[in-house]
Amino acid sequence: MAAKVKPLSLEPDTESSIKEFNLQVATAAEDVIFRKFPEKILSLQQLIEEMSSPASDYNRANLSTDVTVYPPPSHHDNTQPEPSSKKRRIDVIANGDSKSPSGSEGVGPSPGGAVYPQLVRMNEHVRRVQQRNKAEFEDMVQLCDKVKLWINLTMPRIEDGDNFGVQIQEEVLNELSRAQESAYSLRDAARSHHLVRAKLCAKLIKYPNVEDYVIAVQDHDEKQLFMARQHMFDVRNVYAILFDILTKNIQKIRAPKGNNSIGMY
Secondary structure, eight states: OOOOOOOOOOOHHHHHHHHHHHHHHHHHHHHIIIIIHHHHHHHHHHHHHTTTSTTOTTOGGGOOOOOOOBOOOOOTTOOSOOOOHHHHHHHHHHTTOOSOGGGSTTOSOOTTSOSSOOBOOOOHHHHHHHHHHHHHHHHHHHHHHHHHHHHHHHOOOOOSSOOHHHHHHHHHHHHHHHHHHHHHHHHTHHHHHHHHHHHHHHHHHHOTTOHHHHHHHHHHHHHHHHHHHHHHHHHHHHHHHHHHHHHHTHHHHHOTTSOTTOOOO
């Protein structure tokens, strides 16, 4: 007859540490709900109200776009030896041009390998605004993570009966997940901006006499600043909605198996 396997259980010290961890998670989550979320709503509202101020980076009047095509940096001070003419010719052919580098003015691989080595500077103003926005998006992801973990840990075991509180928890988790997905997408906006702008600037370097490329770069920067403003409206609205849902349903989130007479708001 096979011997019975003794069921495993947590060590007392481990169980105590897990309970302490759960308590810390609950404390951190409620701090987010009742302190961090209201602070975010109010600080973002203040930022939005100040956007029309002449001192605000979000004010369109402060935006300028440098569409100058600068000459390539000088390499006279470069201590590395110049590549041989044979090496330069091989590099040119590898880039799809059978002519000598001296055969076309301003065209040909630079020591760094660029066919068109001229420079168009990035928009420092737009970059500064996007960096500020990125910090807000990252904060939202982290704050939502804390609340999501707490709600998941307060979910009761699956069983028949009073599950209305669990349904409320699941709905709140869905809202938090949607907020995080929005923050992830907005966080990626800066990368998309640089990719699109790089293509426009490459065209501007190649065809500096085409005014439409100049206007396209300027309009692109204006759009990015406009979108940066709108993203702050979106983030404030998300915080306000999350705060409203969480505070109205906090009792069901804390005790999902409690009194079933209270519905979700």
